[in-house]
Amino acid sequence: PRGIFINTSQSFPEGAVLCIEFRLARTDVQVKTRAEVRYCLAGVGVGVQFIDLPPETQRAIEEEMSRI
Numbered sequence: 001p002r003g004i005f006i007n008t009s010q011s012f013p014e015g016a017v018l019c020i021e022f023r024l025a026r027t028d029v030q031v032k033t034r035a036e037v038r039y040c041l042a043g044v045g046v047g048v049q050f051i052d053l054p055p056e057t058q059r060a061i062e063e064e065m066s067r068i
Contacts, residue, residue, distance in 0.1 A: 001061040003038065003049040012037045012046050020048065026067050029060040 004022075012018065014037055021032040035048035053061075 001058050001065060002053070003035070003047060005045055005047050007045040009043055011042055012040055014039060017051065018048060024060060024064045027060060027064050029057070029064070031057055031061065033057065 004020075006020070016037045018035050018037065019033075020035050021030070023030050033053050034051040036051055037046050038049050039047045050058075
């Protein structure tokens with residue numbers, strides 16, 4: 001619930017801060033937050049950690065994950 005892997009061919013340096021927006025598949029909750037790049041796999045994607053995620057959004061992500 002604290003981060004996500006994003007498939008992308010674009011490369012970002014570690015520490016870069018991205019504004020990301022996505023919708024949870026099962027609950028249809030929209031997530032809009034900033035995230036810091038923690039690692040990059042060239043040509044594959046980036047792992048990001050959410051920054052200042054509101055508590056209600058974190059709960060929605062946790063609920064989404066519990067349904068998997």
